[in-house]
Amino acid sequence: MIVPTHIADRLLAECLGRPRAYQELGRLCDTVGGRVAGTEAAARGEEWGAGLMRAWGVPSVAFEEFPIRAWSRISLDARVTGPNGWALTAVSHGLTPEAADAEGPVVDIGHGDPEDFTAHAASLPGAMALCDEGAGAGRRKLHRMEKLALAQEYGASGMVMISSASGMLPRTGVCHRLGADIPAIGIAREDGLRIQRLLAAGGTVRLAVSMRNRLWDGSARNVIGEVPGSELPHEVVIAGAHLDSWDVAQGATDNGLGCAIVLEMARALAALGERPRRTLRFALWGAEETGIHGSRTHVERRADELDCIAGVMNFDMTGDPYGYWTPGRTEPGAMLRGLAEQLAPLGMQPDFSSGAGLHSDHQYFMLEGVPVVCLAARLEGEGGRYYHAAGDTFDKVSQAALCRAAAVGAHTLWALADAPERPFARLDTAQVRAMLEEAKLIDALRAEGYSGPALG
Numbered sequence: 001m002i003v004p005t006h007i008a009d010r011l012l013a014e015c016l017g018r019p020r021a022y023q024e025l026g027r028l029c030d031t032v033g034g035r036v037a038g039t040e041a042a043a044r045g046e047e048w049g050a051g052l053m054r055a056w057g058v059p060s061v062a063f064e065e066f067p068i069r070a071w072s073r074i075s076l077d078a079r080v081t082g083p084n085g086w087a088l089t090a091v092s093h094g095l096t097p098e099a100a101d102a103e104g105p106v107v108d109i110g111h112g113d114p115e116d117f118t119a120h121a122a123s124l125p126g127a128m129a130l131c132d133e134g135a136g137a138g139r140r141k142l143h144r145m146e147k148l149a150l151a152q153e154y155g156a157s158g159m160v161m162i163s164s165a166s167g168m169l170p171r172t173g174v175c176h177r178l179g180a181d182i183p184a185i186g187i188a189r190e191d192g193l194r195i196q197r198l199l200a201a202g203g204t205v206r207l208a209v210s211m212r213n214r215l216w217d218g219s220a221r222n223v224i225g226e227v228p229g230s231e232l233p234h235e236v237v238i239a240g241a242h243l244d245s246w247d248v249a250q251g252a253t254d255n256g257l258g259c260a261i262v263l264e265m266a267r268a269l270a271a272l273g274e275r276p277r278r279t280l281r282f283a284l285w286g287a288e289e290t291g292i293h294g295s296r297t298h299v300e301r302r303a304d305e306l307d308c309i310a311g312v313m314n315f316d317m318t319g320d321p322y323g324y325w326t327p328g329r330t331e332p333g334a335m336l337r338g339l340a341e342q343l344a345p346l347g348m349q350p351d352f353s354s355g356a357g358l359h360s361d362h363q364y365f366m367l368e369g370v371p372v373v374c375l376a377a378r379l380e381g382e383g384g385r386y387y388h389a390a391g392d393t394f395d396k397v398s399q400a401a402l403c404r405a406a407a408v409g410a411h412t413l414w415a416l417a418d419a420p421e422r423p424f425a426r427l428d429t430a431q432v433r434a435m436l437e438e439a440k441l442i443d444a445l446r447a448e449g450y451s452g453p454a455l456g
């Protein structure tokens with residue numbers, strides 16, 4: 001047994017027998033709803049998280065405030081113009097301009113890969129660049145921000161992204177870190193397919209976009225709770241999830257769900273009669289959606305502490321757990337193998353993956369070589385379909401999966417925090433570089449302006 005029976009019994013009783021977080025997640029979704037970083041709703045969400053940590057016995061709870069470029073939407077009108085035009089079902093992307101009124105012919109650039117832009121270079125100036133969310137076969141999928149940067153570079157007057165989910169579900173998401181120069185919108189798949197059919201038939205389609213948004217210098221907060229370690233309090237194990245969300249829905253699966261898992265684990269571990277050797281830190285990160293600002297700030301402000309972090313678990317749209325993901329570490333080690341065996345009744349299997357990935361709150365820890373230990377999990381049902389769209393509501397959350405993820409996560413945290421020797425060493429710069437090369441992420445990091453040690 002990796003986690004001793006008397007500890008495991010308590011964790012299972014709390015997470016599966018008398019869980020509390022699912023109900024509290026419902027309260028967040030219904031009374032706060034969408035929580036874009038820097039808005040009053042985000043602040044109410046932060047109070048929700050801090051209040052629960054305190055009520056559930058986490059000994060120390062504090063806010064970690066940091067400045068951000070904040071954004072909120074005011075209005076959008078997007079339509080195909082002309083005698084057979086129609087109003088599009090569309091949403092503005094995050095960090096689009098305060099005011100933009102653009103009109104132009106639509107140019108279909110497929111996936112919006114770099115070579116798609118090159119192939120249409122002559123027709124893009126002044127045009128609306130239409131692309132989907134995907135990438136060509138075998139290509140790394142560019143982030144929305146990378147496609148927008150290319151659209152700006154090629155002189156497009158706007159970027160229009162087709163949702164990959166059907167059901168009139170346009171998707172939002174950040175398109176620029178500070179503020180884009182041109183409007184960018186997500187449109188319903190059905191609208192996008194109609195435009196593509198008209199273009200393929202040889203027609204010209206013109207599109208007009210008029211948007212108003214609010215942009216300001218604001219701030220966001222991480223909520224940080226700690227349970228001090230019994231023997232090695234300066235060594236830390238972190239469990240975090242981003243609390244901010246997009247405003248078009250309730251931020252239920254992305255990512256109130258992850259926050260609920262973190263809070264349930266905090267409650268279960270704080271309720272134990274004993275403490276593990278190392279300190280447990282529970283983090284509800286702010287401003288992930290608008291550029292991973294909260295966890296990056298934490299990493300920057302605690303640079304001298306990074307050697308003392310024994311593990312970081314990130315929960316972002318975490319569904320039913322079945323394995324472990326340890327980026328950059330092909331050998332999961334005896335502890336995770338043992339945990340997978342001990343937790344098999346909860347659905348865990350000896351399923352270990354190690355390919356690096358970006359764009360959530362593990363990113364800046366991973367880039368510093370800090371051990372990242374995440375659950376591999378399946379978001380069952382329709383949760384993934386409503387990503388960044390109006391359907392991301394509380395009814396999509398599976399209580400059973402949430403409880404299992406909290407139980408598995410709490411066991412994993414205990415094991416990381418109480419192991420006599422640290423299960424994972426920090427990766428050095430060369431090892432981080434090799435991990436990023438292996439996953440073909442060097443270009444993606446350069447594109448987002450990252451210039452840390454691993455990129456030399």
Ligand SMILES: [Zn+2]
Nearest residue numbers: 254255316317
């Ligand atoms: Zn997320």
